Amino acid sequence: MALLNSKTKAVLLGPLSKNNPVIVQVLGICSALAVTSKLEPSLVMAIAVVLVTAFANVIISLLRNSIPNRIRIIVQLVVVASLVTIVSEVLKAFAYDVNKQLSVFVGLIVTNCILMGRLEAFALGNGPWPSFLDGIGNGLGYGWILVVVGFFRELLGSGTLMDIQVIPESFYEVGYENNGLMMLAPMAILLVACIIWVHRAQNKELQEESN
Amino acid sequence: MEAINLIVRSIFVDNMIFAYFLGMCSFLAVSKNVKTALGLGVAVTFVLVITLPLNYLLETHVLKAGALAWLGDEYATMDLSVFSLLIFIAVIASFVQLVEMVIERFSPALYSSLGIFLPLIAVNCAILGGSLFMQQREFANVGLATAYGFGSGIGWLLAIVGMAAIREKLEYSNVPKPLKGLGITFIITALMAIGFMSFAGIDI
Numbered sequence: 064m065a066l067l068n069s070k071t072k073a074v075l076l077g078p079l080s081k082n083n084p085v086i087v088q089v090l091g092i093c094s095a096l097a098v099t100s101k102l103e104p105s106l107v108m109a110i111a112v113v114l115v116t117a118f119a120n121v122i123i124s125l126l127r128n129s130i131p132n133r134i135r136i137i138v139q140l141v142v143v144a145s146l147v148t149i150v151s152e153v154l155k156a157f158a159y160d161v162n163k164q165l166s167v168f169v170g171l172i173v174t175n176c177i178l179m180g181r182l183e184a185f186a187l188g189n190g191p192w193p194s195f196l197d198g199i200g201n202g203l204g205y206g207w208i209l210v211v212v213g214f215f216r217e218l219l220g221s222g223t224l225m226d227i228q229v230i231p232e233s234f235y236e237v238g239y240e241n242n243g244l245m246m247l248a249p250m251a252i253l254l255v256a257c258i259i260w261v262h263r264a265q266n267k268e269l270q271e272e273s274n
Numbered sequence: 275m276e277a278i279n280l281i282v283r284s285i286f287v288d289n290m291i292f293a294y295f296l297g298m299c300s301f302l303a304v305s306k307n308v309k310t311a312l313g314l315g316v317a318v319t320f321v322l323v324i325t326l327p328l329n330y331l332l333e334t335h336v337l338k339a340g341a342l343a344w345l346g347d348e349y350a351t352m353d354l355s356v357f358s359l360l361i362f363i364a365v366i367a368s369f370v371q372l373v374e375m376v377i378e379r380f381s382p383a384l385y386s387s388l389g390i391f392l393p394l395i396a397v398n399c400a401i402l403g404g405s406l407f408m409q410q411r412e413f414a415n416v417g418l419a420t421a422y423g424f425g426s427g428i429g430w431l432l433a434i435v436g437m438a439a440i441r442e443k444l445e446y447s448n449v450p451k452p453l454k455g456l457g458i459t460f461i462i463t464a465l466m467a468i469g470f471m472s473f474a475g476i477d478i
Contacts, residue, residue, distance in 0.1 A: 086456070089299065089302050089303065089456060090299055091299070092295065092298040092299060092302070096295045096298075097294055097295050134371075136367060136371075136393065136396055136397075137364065137367045137368060137371065140363045140364070140367050140396070140397075141360065141363075141364065144359050144360045144363045144364075145360060147359060148356060148357070148359050148360060151359070152356065167403060167406035167407060167410060170359050170402070170406050171296070171399050171402060171403055171406065173359060173363050173402060174363070174397045174398065174399040174401075174402045174403075175399070176299040176397060176399075179397045247468070247471065248292075248293065248294075248295065248467065249292070249463075249464040249465075249467035249468045249471070250464070251295075252295070252460050252463055252464040252467065253460070253461060253464040255460055256453070256457050256458075256460035256461045256464065259452075259453070259456055259457040259460065260450075260452050260453050260457050261452075262452075263451075263452035263453075263457065264452040270451050270452055270454060270455075271454045271455030271456065
């Protein structure tokens, strides 16, 4: 297929594991963790970030030869902020409840380091199509972490998934309790630490030498 | 009194890092030793203290629904809050650029010790987060907004300096291989965050 040769394929799939923005490059943790107490907002956030990264990458990639170097950060921020404003207005119109749960964190996609990182490192030096794939790849790499964390926090914390009861009533009758600790913000970061642990145990080349 | 209460609350209870995870990227990247952590913390506090009141004034006099009434009756019904995100980030980015240029011009020594962190601050989520929380909380006056900015900045500084101090000591401990570096830092952050939760409910 002409659209996906081996190089662009690496650009798309690399960020999912070996080059994951969250657990390898340590980008974009800021706006992520506070929204993952339920699966639904995590999914919405993941989709929003995929869209914004992909299109911001395309736009900056198209503009890359005409942006003066000294003010490029402001230009990038303005492009990203306009895209995020659109996403946030769409959310307000079609998914008001989720938008309420996400509160300021939709706006904080603007300063999501993944965006700036990808714009600086990739879109400024590559054509629109690879940049688009790079955006999708990184957005998804960020998204699956969010979804995994959201999945476990909602399952263990409230016994539901997408607000549907999955732990049967009979469990509660014999004394099963929801783990309230899972609903607290710090547990999100602990779960990410566990993901890092598993991921690095599998990929030995990513392990660090010093603390 | 209200301002002091706000400052204490934003340092301990609503700590930017431990309660909202804002500014995590630079928090994790720059917390390797206490000195640089302190430099970044001071820079973040400074930018927060300046940009928060600026954005507050913009919010109350330009962006909020009906805020343009001072221009005349036909503007009284305007609501520009859609653009708040754009305006806030533009203010922050241009202010950071301005500070960078001023420091570079007048104090090269400070510039070289702080220089690399300044461009980082523009994309530090704690700064924009401060402005967005300010918008959400609808403070009564500029003084309270400034107090909130100051408190949040100091809270961020405390967190990153504490983290850096722990990581310096961590050099001597035996951490499982896959957890080295990033993993253990995450776990420590989580434990510190649980510790900070015990401050919840402080009221002066």
